[in-house]
Amino acid sequence: MKAYKPKNRLTTQAYIDGVLNGERVILSRAITIIESSLESDRILAKEIVQAILPASGKSIRIGITGVPGVGKSTFIETFGMHLIKQGYKVAILSIDPSSQRSKGSILGDKTRMEALGQMEDAYIRPSASGDTLGGVANKTGETMLLCEAAGYDVILIETVGVGQSETAVHGMTDFFLLLMLAGAGDELQGIKKGIMEMADMVVINKADGNNIRMSEMAKRQYQNALHIFPQSESGWTPIVSTASSTKNIGIDTVWDTILEFKKLVDKNGYFNKNRNQQQIQWMYNNINEALKHLFYNSENIDKKLTALEKDIIASKISPVKAAQYIIKAFKESF
Amino acid sequence: MKAYKPKNRLTTQAYIDGVLNGERVILSRAITIIESSLESDRILAKEIVQAILPASGKSIRIGITGVPGVGKSTFIETFGMHLIKQGYKVAILSIDPSSQRSKGSILGDKTRMEALGQMEDAYIRPSASGDTLGGVANKTGETMLLCEAAGYDVILIETVGVGQSETAVHGMTDFFLLLMLAGAGDELQGIKKGIMEMADMVVINKADGNNIRMSEMAKRQYQNALHIFPQSESGWTPIVSTASSTKNIGIDTVWDTILEFKKLVDKNGYFNKNRNQQQIQWMYNNINEALKHLFYNSENIDKKLTALEKDIIASKISPVKAAQYIIKAFKESF
Numbered sequence: 072m073k074a075y076k077p078k079n080r081l082t083t084q085a086y087i088d089g090v091l092n093g094e095r096v097i098l099s100r101a102i103t104i105i106e107s108s109l110e111s112d113r114i115l116a117k118e119i120v121q122a123i124l125p126a127s128g129k130s131i132r133i134g135i136t137g138v139p140g141v142g143k144s145t146f147i148e149t150f151g152m153h154l155i156k157q158g159y160k161v162a163i164l165s166i167d168p169s170s171q172r173s174k175g176s177i178l179g180d181k182t183r184m185e186a187l188g189q190m191e192d193a194y195i196r197p198s199a200s201g202d203t204l205g206g207v208a209n210k211t212g213e214t215m216l217l218c219e220a221a222g223y224d225v226i227l228i229e230t231v232g233v234g235q236s237e238t239a240v241h242g243m244t245d246f247f248l249l250l251m252l253a254g255a256g257d258e259l260q261g262i263k264k265g266i267m268e269m270a271d272m273v274v275i276n277k278a279d280g281n282n283i284r285m286s287e288m289a290k291r292q293y294q295n296a297l298h299i300f301p302q303s304e305s306g307w308t309p310i311v312s313t314a315s316s317t318k319n320i321g322i323d324t325v326w327d328t329i330l331e332f333k334k335l336v337d338k339n340g341y342f343n344k345n346r347n348q349q350q351i352q353w354m355y356n357n358i359n360e361a362l363k364h365l366f367y368n369s370e371n372i373d374k375k376l377t378a379l380e381k382d383i384i385a386s387k388i389s390p391v392k393a394a395q396y397i398i399k400a401f402k403e404s405f
Numbered sequence: 406m407k408a409y410k411p412k413n414r415l416t417t418q419a420y421i422d423g424v425l426n427g428e429r430v431i432l433s434r435a436i437t438i439i440e441s442s443l444e445s446d447r448i449l450a451k452e453i454v455q456a457i458l459p460a461s462g463k464s465i466r467i468g469i470t471g472v473p474g475v476g477k478s479t480f481i482e483t484f485g486m487h488l489i490k491q492g493y494k495v496a497i498l499s500i501d502p503s504s505q506r507s508k509g510s511i512l513g514d515k516t517r518m519e520a521l522g523q524m525e526d527a528y529i530r531p532s533a534s535g536d537t538l539g540g541v542a543n544k545t546g547e548t549m550l551l552c553e554a555a556g557y558d559v560i561l562i563e564t565v566g567v568g569q570s571e572t573a574v575h576g577m578t579d580f581f582l583l584l585m586l587a588g589a590g591d592e593l594q595g596i597k598k599g600i601m602e603m604a605d606m607v608v609i610n611k612a613d614g615n616n617i618r619m620s621e622m623a624k625r626q627y628q629n630a631l632h633i634f635p636q637s638e639s640g641w642t643p644i645v646s647t648a649s650s651t652k653n654i655g656i657d658t659v660w661d662t663i664l665e666f667k668k669l670v671d672k673n674g675y676f677n678k679n680r681n682q683q684q685i686q687w688m689y690n691n692i693n694e695a696l697k698h699l700f701y702n703s704e705n706i707d708k709k710l711t712a713l714e715k716d717i718i719a720s721k722i723s724p725v726k727a728a729q730y731i732i733k734a735f736k737e738s739f
Binding site (some may be wrong): 117120121213296356358361380384387389392393 | 461462630633739
């Protein structure tokens with residue numbers, strides 16, 4: 072059986088040239104190839120990524136996360152406009168493994184970042200859809216490489232999903248920004264444990280009007296909490312600041328802080344070291360995921376695992392023995 | 406070729422009966438079988454664990470961690486003696502994936518817990534050795550089951566190694582205790598990020614003499630830091646207290662807190678739920694590790710991975726493509 076191959080595809084070289092020339096339309100079409108699950112597209116995508124690889128990597132990659140309601144879109148809108156005014160080209164990507172509706176969120180993103188969406192120097196691409204976080208992260212990661220090859224200097228990667236997606240974003244960015252709100256003592260409510268520890272900077276958003284005093288209090292609270300953690304490998308001490316995205320207050324501080332961070336990690340060598348580690352880790356994540364895929368898609372595996380889980384809880388079989396038993400069956404199935 | 410089989414082994418039933426009767430010497434010999442890497446012993450170990458499984462699970466499992474110098478041994482000595490005075494039988498195990506000298510540390514453990522080592526109701530077993538954390542954790546986990554079947558009511562599992570071993574201990578215990586010292590602002594120095602978030606209780610040790618004021622300050626600092634984290638699934642709010650192991654101050658509070666915790670999680674169902682989840686997770690950890698073992702021990706894999714890592718850093722191949730390439734080679738090798 073011959074696989075279905077869409078007719079409206081350009082030549083491989085046309086995608087490569089278009090991306091390298093920074094042509095937005097071609098960039099978008101190339102990203103569509105990356106996001107496609109068609110076998111012919113997957114081969115094409117590999118060729119495109121492979122060809123633009125040497126032109127990638129020249130941006131600063133910033134991860135942005137925060138609970139729903141923290142004002143992430145408004146922050147990105149104001150922050151993005153600030154960057155464009157400084158002369159930068161900005162790409163905004165997102166990771167959302169929970170999203171199965173890739174088309175729907177385009178409109179959503181365009182609406183929620185109105186000014187930014189109209190700028191020549193901004194490129195907004197909603198989350199790729201996918202079944203696994205690993206798959207979505209791969210697509211966002213390769214989309215990032217394409218945007219870099221197309222000349223974008225700053226890549227903002229936003230988490231839309233909750234849970235593990237923050238770790239995925241942290242694993243592909245240079246700087247990790249956590250947006251927070253001033254609240255009633257339990258500010259981290261809703262933020263997964265461990266997220267705060269990944270932050271290079273915590274920004275208390277919506278710090279305007281009646282909220283200023285509370286925001287300053289929250290700032291001190293986070294500063295105390297962050298200081299109790301050991302210094303990270305980058306040599307950078309996380310910064311806490313307040314900002315108002317709607318009033319455009321404190322947004323310049325965020326960018327200045329990122330530039331300071333960049334200066335430090337360029338000087339101490341962490342920037343390149345971290346990038347290399349991330350690339351290598353990216354390969355190993357894919358290997359480990361492929362191994363799991365092989366196993367968890369082997370014959371009747373779900374039925375067998377469910378039965379073993381029951382036996383374990385009933386103390387009929389030890390967890391170690393259960394694992395040995397099922398791995399033996401897996402090996403024999405090859 | 407016939408595998409070497411040691412002569413001084415008892416019958417399988419003798420091990421099982423001895424463990425179930427709480428005979429210390431047989432228990433020790435059974436644990437030696439579990440720790441053995443001989444093929445014949447591994448089969449025997451599986452049979453023993455399988456047979457005692459229904460009699461296991463009836464203890465409270467307490468994980469204890471803290472940086473070197475925090476006074477872990479002295480704490481366990483005093484805490485263990487306190488438990489024995491209350492009528493409990495206590496087993497002390499440890500996880501130390503870095504240790505390759507299983508014989509050496511027996512003497513070490515006996516020396517550092519002098520009083521406890523002489524008690525009829527205390528059973529001290531040093532860390533099993535092993536190449537991988539998963540392997541060591543399996544051995545310690547199965548040793549724990551044996552100790553429970555032998556009638557020990559409280560199992561203390563101490564981390565000796567640093568890094569991932571805390572997560573392994575957390576994954577096999579009901580209550581996680583973090584020992585800390587009062588210090589100069591950066592108390593968490595040396596504690597891996599994320600460890601504090603696992604703690605059900607933080608005990609500031611060596612809170613005596615001139616150190617009392619500093620310890621009380623550290624206590625308040627940790628209380629503030631812990632309150633900023635969201636409540637854990639258990640419904641339990643972590644407790645911070647001070648103690649002096651050498652002066653036996655605050656040790657009773659630790660045990661009272663654990664009993665309070667137990668009461669809460671028995672009532673809200675978390676105790677059993679967590680135990681079941683841990684058992685199931687134990688199986689999946691073993692499966693995932695076995696899959697990695699299959700892959701990373703396949704032919705010439707190290708050479709291939711090193712070459713790919715170099716190509717990735719040189720932007721010659723994308724991480725995703727590199728992973729696909731090597732997984733394909735792995736599948737074909739079967």
